[in-house]
Amino acid sequence: MVENFLDFINRAGSIVITSHESPDGDAVCSEIGLYKLLLHLKKDTVILNSDRAEEKYDFLNTDRYIAQVNLRKPEIPEEYSLIVVDTHPFNIGKAGDLLRDKAGEIFVIDHHEDSYSDHYEGIHDSSASSTCQLVYQMMEELKFQPDLETAQALFSGIVYDTGSFQYKKTTDETFRIGGNLVRIGVDPFMIHNHLDQSNSKAFLVLQMEVMKTLEFFHGDRVTSLTMTKETLARSGARYEEAQPLINLPLICRDVEVSLLFKESEEGVKRCSVRSKGNFDCYELANKYRGGGHRTAAGFKISGSFEEIKAEVLEELGRFFS
Ligand SMILES: [Mn+2]
Incomplete structure (x- = not known):
């Protein structure tokens, strides 16, 4: 699954990660996971989104990793390849034109049923519960052990997209990954408190x-x-x-x-x-x-x-x- 990804990042200089407008739990959390994986692979990487994530994800230190594109004064790398997660490249919000036009190559990691994603090089599996699940599987293949912060992000994204391990695409694989993340130290009750009991x-x-x-x-x-x-x-x-x-x-x-x-x-x-x-x-x-x-x-x-x-x-x- 990761061969085309490795080829892509070997060709790429800097990398910009982005996701859909009004990014949800799976979007921001898979971005953070992928960012950590790319750091491990020694790639110069930034996450740039059109919109801010919900405040309840702040406990994952999203501000430290994720920036919003300021359309009046966009600070994006000179040259970069673009990785789009949890959607296709034509659904990345108001900064979309800018991010797409300046990008070298584009890679898509997605689990939506869209056929659009098939037109791009990437990892596309609509049977996966979440993009976080795909990112975790990539980490396993690349023998990258997530740290606690990364594990918390991936677990949160899976919880969000599966309605706490209950929606239709939840499988034994989803539980296996959840179990591994808990073994790293994720506390499901703490995640529940942040995601479900921290609304305004x-x-x-x-x-x-x-x-x-x-x-x-x-x-x-x-x-x-x-x-x-x-x-x-x-x-x-x-x-x-x-x-x-x-x-x-x-x-x-x-x-x-x-x-x-x-x-x-x-x-x-x-x-x-x-x-x-x-x-x-x-x-x-x-x-x-x-x-x-x-x-x-x-x-x-x-x-x-x-x-x-x-x-x-x-x-x-x-x-x-
Ligand atoms: Mn998703």
Whole structure:
């Protein structure tokens, strides 16, 4: 699995690692893991993202490793090869044009169902639970033993992307890796405390406000939630904090698909889709040039929420009729 990676980094001078916009747990944690691996391989490496990671990952010292691209005064290396993790190179946010245009070669490490990633050289395994899982497997092949900080990052990313070792792509391999990371010294309860019990008060207020928009469709099998930028501003929460809201309706027995229409502070609109497995979220998102997995996907919206919501509900109606 790592041969093409080794060839790539041998050809590369400096390396820039990046990931998707609004980077989630798997994105930032796989970046940190890969960064540590590249340091070990004596490569000059920086992590540059379009957006900041959620505050709750600060315990992993993300600030020490990860910088945001300042578009007015971008500080990027003169020459570099680009490694994109947890997405494809056309989903890396507002710094994307800059990072892609100046890059020499591009390498992709991803576990999404996107066919885009296949067009690039890289490591692409859509059966993997997370990009952190892929990064750990690369480390094993390269005989690199992660230190505690790196192990904590990889464990956090796996926990995030598997819903604490429960989602569909969780396998014995995921548990094997989790076990190895615990053996290095990771304390799962400490990670749970940081990831699940460290949300802001504003997030709790946002959750309450967004839940007021809950609607049921198609015999209660589909729900929708809406979060406008006004709701976001009133709550005082940050856009990145809204990510878990989509999972709330799925706690109900009858609900099979949850839709969240959300708008960022800058007015960028997105639709997130989650399912319990029967409905293929990726197939829906793909129609709108989005991406993801069978049970979790999303796409950007250019029109109004009302228009796209009507369209998506009609689409879902065909499946649930
Ligand atoms: Mn991921």
